Amino acid sequence: MTEPTTTSSSVSSSSAPVLRRVAIAGASGRMGHMLIEAVRNAPDCRLAGALDIAGSDAIGADAAAFLGFTSGVPIVADLRTGLQDAQVLIDFTRPEGTMAHLAVCRELGVQAVIGTTGFSDAQKAEIAEIAKDIAIMMAPNMSVGVNVTLKLLDMAARAMSTGYDIEIVEAHHRFKVDAPSGTALKMGEVIADALGRDLKDCAVYGREGITGERDPSTIGFATIRGGDIVGDHTVLFAGIGERIEISHKSSSRVTYAQGALRAVRFLSGQRNGLFDMFDVLGLR
Numbered sequence: 001m002t003e004p005t006t007t008s009s010s011v012s013s014s015s016a017p018v019l020r021r022v023a024i025a026g027a028s029g030r031m032g033h034m035l036i037e038a039v040r041n042a043p044d045c046r047l048a049g050a051l052d053i054a055g056s057d058a059i060g061a062d063a064a065a066f067l068g069f070t071s072g073v074p075i076v077a078d079l080r081t082g083l084q085d086a087q088v089l090i091d092f093t094r095p096e097g098t099m100a101h102l103a104v105c106r107e108l109g110v111q112a113v114i115g116t117t118g119f120s121d122a123q124k125a126e127i128a129e130i131a132k133d134i135a136i137m138m139a140p141n142m143s144v145g146v147n148v149t150l151k152l153l154d155m156a157a158r159a160m161s162t163g164y165d166i167e168i169v170e171a172h173h174r175f176k177v178d179a180p181s182g183t184a185l186k187m188g189e190v191i192a193d194a195l196g197r198d199l200k201d202c203a204v205y206g207r208e209g210i211t212g213e214r215d216p217s218t219i220g221f222a223t224i225r226g227g228d229i230v231g232d233h234t235v236l237f238a239g240i241g242e243r244i245e246i247s248h249k250s251s252s253r254v255t256y257a258q259g260a261l262r263a264v265r266f267l268s269g270q271r272n273g274l275f276d277m278f279d280v281l282g283l284r
């Protein structure tokens with residue numbers, strides 16, 4: 001069964017929608033396909049460009065060919081060609097790809113919705129710098145459920161600031177290239193902030209051998225990779241005599257694609273600045 005990419009959260013069709021011209025990077029990727037289908041089904045968006053990495057088998061193909069449609073938009077490797085008609089780029093690729101795309105977005109005044117994960121601190125700082133010139137929404141997870149979960153974690157961490165060991169467990173499909181997931185790291189950051197700690201100082205990424213007893217000030221991470229798991233995250237607050245588990249499980253990538261389109265709509269009112277899904281969803 002194919003996953004639906006339109007939900008009741010799409011904009012109302014009662015008035016003529018303002019069309020947003022959207023380019024998709026990583027057009028032949030797992031998220032690229034979801035996004036092209038979602039843009040095609042959105043009454044207020046039009047596919048205006050499709051990018052993939054040079055050497056990809058997809059270059060030259062019609063962006064909607066995988067759906068059995070002709071969109072008239074070819075997948076190209078040349079960034080200026082792919083972005084010239086676009087108002088906003090949605091980018092779910094790899095950090096080095098996103099950075100190259102952003103440089104051209106800045107040059108052409110194209111906004112960006114970034115879902116890519118695995119950025120270095122230096123790359124994040126460069127994105128913040130670019131956002132002084134163009135509007136960017138960047139989030140490691142664009143599902144509504146995960147962003148609500150982040151709020152729950154903030155509350156739970158404040159309420160259980162002592163006496164509870166905090167462990168973050170994430171599971172993803174066998175094709176994922178970065179670990180821990182961007183979402184798991186964001187969960188760690190939210191919890192560390194709530195506890196007045198810096199995640200850089202308290203994160204423990206995996207354990208092996210004679211580790212000694214657990215340091216209560218740490219936040220542990222565990223990563224599972226296998227099969228077609230879309231994305232599961234569980235945060236464990238383990239005390240003596242009880243434990244709480246806060247979990248989110250994705251069963252479809254449609255939620256990420258719909259979140260990206262909400263971000264496209266949110267950005268239409270912005271000239272510049274760096275935003276996240278809390279801004280888009282009004283959760284700040």
Ligand SMILES: NC(=O)C1=CN([C@@H]2O[C@H](COP(=O)(O)OP(=O)(O)OC[C@H]3O[C@@H](n4cnc5c(N)ncnc54)[C@H](OP(=O)(O)O)[C@@H]3O)[C@@H](O)[C@H]2O)C=CC1
Pocket residue numbers: 025026027028029030031032052053055056057092093094096097098114115116117118139140141142143182256
């Ligand atoms: N924020 C969110 O809500 C979500 C974020 N993600 C993140 O999005 C990213 C993509 O995920 P997914 O779609 O599963 O990955 P895929 O590997 O399926 O797709 C990545 C796409 O980007 C292309 N690509 C690879 N390297 C580069 C590069 N250097 N420059 C330009 N394009 C490149 C790939 O081309 P080719 O196949 O030819 O290599 C492919 O088309 C990951 O970082 C993932 O963690 C995923 C889901 C949700």
Ligand SMILES: O=C(O)C1=N[C@H](C(=O)O)C[C@H](O)C1
Pocket residue numbers: 117140141172176180181182183184230231232
């Ligand atoms: O690569 C994925 O698939 C996903 N990546 C994001 C992450 O790293 O958190 C979001 C989601 O979990 C799916």
